[in-house]
Amino acid sequence: MTITITAFEKSPDGGKGLARDTRVRWALEEVSQPYAVRLVSFRAMKEPAHLALHPFGQIPTYEEGDLALFETGSIVLHLAERHAGLLPRDANARARAITWMFAAVNTVEPPILDLSAARVMERDKPWYEDRLPLVMDRVRGRLNQLSARMGDADWLDGAFSAGDLMMVSVLLRLRASGILDEFPNLAAYVARGEARPAYQRAFEAQLAVNTAPPKG
Ligand SMILES: N[C@@H](CCC(=O)N[C@@H](CS)C(=O)NCC(=O)O)C(=O)O
Numbered sequence: 001m002t003i004t005i006t007a008f009e010k011s012p013d014g015g016k017g018l019a020r021d022t023r024v025r026w027a028l029e030e031v032s033q034p035y036a037v038r039l040v041s042f043r044a045m046k047e048p049a050h051l052a053l054h055p056f057g058q059i060p061t062y063e064e065g066d067l068a069l070f071e072t073g074s075i076v077l078h079l080a081e082r083h084a085g086l087l088p089r090d091a092n093a094r095a096r097a098i099t100w101m102f103a104a105v106n107t108v109e110p111p112i113l114d115l116s117a118a119r120v121m122e123r124d125k126p127w128y129e130d131r132l133p134l135v136m137d138r139v140r141g142r143l144n145q146l147s148a149r150m151g152d153a154d155w156l157d158g159a160f161s162a163g164d165l166m167m168v169s170v171l172l173r174l175r176a177s178g179i180l181d182e183f184p185n186l187a188a189y190v191a192r193g194e195a196r197p198a199y200q201r202a203f204e205a206q207l208a209v210n211t212a213p214p215k216g
Pocket of ligand 1: 045058059073
């Protein structure tokens with residue numbers, strides 16, 4: 001059955017891989033599932049046809065036969081449960097890997113998104129310079145905890161899993177801020193994720209979309 005995901009017609013990051021279709025592409029590559037991509041404009045994302053797939057008018061979505069999903073955590077979990085390669089067989093190890101997926105999107109990603117939003121949307125506010133250090137410190141607080149837990153391990157809990165895929169995807173957004181480099185073990189962790197052939201294929205695929213010459 002053909003898997004179809006949606007992605008930005010033109011990602012605001014110009015192809016740095018920060019749009020969230022990259023993590024879904026990465027998961028699909030890790031489990032060797034071919035997929036098609038439907039590109040959507042910002043306007044189309046808010047129209048009824050797309051809202052029927054994604055109630056919040058965002059990308060990515062995932063369609064497979066009569067199954068339609070949104071939310072990257074759910075999509076990656078769906079793939080990891082159905083195909084070998086992203087979750088351990090042992091039930092407890094599997095539950096821990098899923099816990100890390102939730103930790104990535106629910107505990108680590110929110111302060112990182114707050115920082116991105118502050119940089120993009122609050123720069124012209126009179127309180128921007130006062131608030132920014134507070135937002136950055138909240139990110140540092142989380143990274144401190146994550147860094148302490150990781151120590152010198154390669155991955156979060158044993159072998160690479162969907163938990164790592166989500167966590168690396170979340171941390172990648174921090175690169176431009178320089179904060180990641182304050183935590184050498186986390187910077188190395190992200191680099192290990194990016195070095196995976198499946199990530200490289202996913203990255204190249206989204207880059208090709210975003211660097212293609214305009215049609216017509
Ligand atoms: N929690 C959602 C977030 C999805 C999301 O924020 N998508 C962004 C692209 S990375 C988007 O579509 N932004 C455009 C908008 O919200 O209008 C997920 O993980 O799938």
